Amino acid sequence: MSNDDPGLDAAYALRGPDDSRRLYRRWAETYDSDFATGEGYALPDHVAAAFVDAGGRGPVLDVGAGTGLVGERLAALDVGPVEGCDISPEMLEIADRKGVYARLFEADITAGLPAGTGPYAGVVSAGTFTLGHVGPEALATLLDAAAPGAAFALSVNAAHWRAAGFDAALEALGDRIVERRLREVPIYQGDGANRPDTAQILSFARL
16 A cells, blocks of 8 residues: 555654644544444554543544544533544534534644633643654643543554653643543554554543
8 A cells, every 4th residue: 555545554654744634534434434434444443442441521622533433432421512623624514414423623633722622621642742753742732622620531542552652742731730640542443454553542631
């Protein structure tokens, strides 16, 4: 697969917001069937479960909501209302069809959130903090959009965690977060070549 084709290799090779918009414009209509179902993508389930375990409640912001996979899981767990943001309007269009979001809006989290966003009682994200996408510098932006006591449940690709310096970033934010927990989980449940890939599920509360 070339980097011009939608797929995991192309996603990991993204070099900026414009690359992301182009890739997900092409991938949106087939993302759920070809990737989420085809690869046994498990992060939405892990993130939703971790959020509930952390005492999470609405209103919730789903960061990098994509086609709404986390929103669906939260709705099934009676968590809401949920708002979602993503860099791709085409992905958000798919999410909107599912009817589980109170609001969806386009945002490049690496450049910040629109003025007046939040405050939220919870923040979730699956698959956004990963290779070629978003690094730990966005954590401060999300904290700014959260209310005191807000619960967070975020997935971070394990290889990206090490390469991007998430440990150091979290130490720098130590005066803003409490109840920090990490749990390593498989990203995929299928039998494909990517089955060994893992992610850290990071949960904490905002002070």
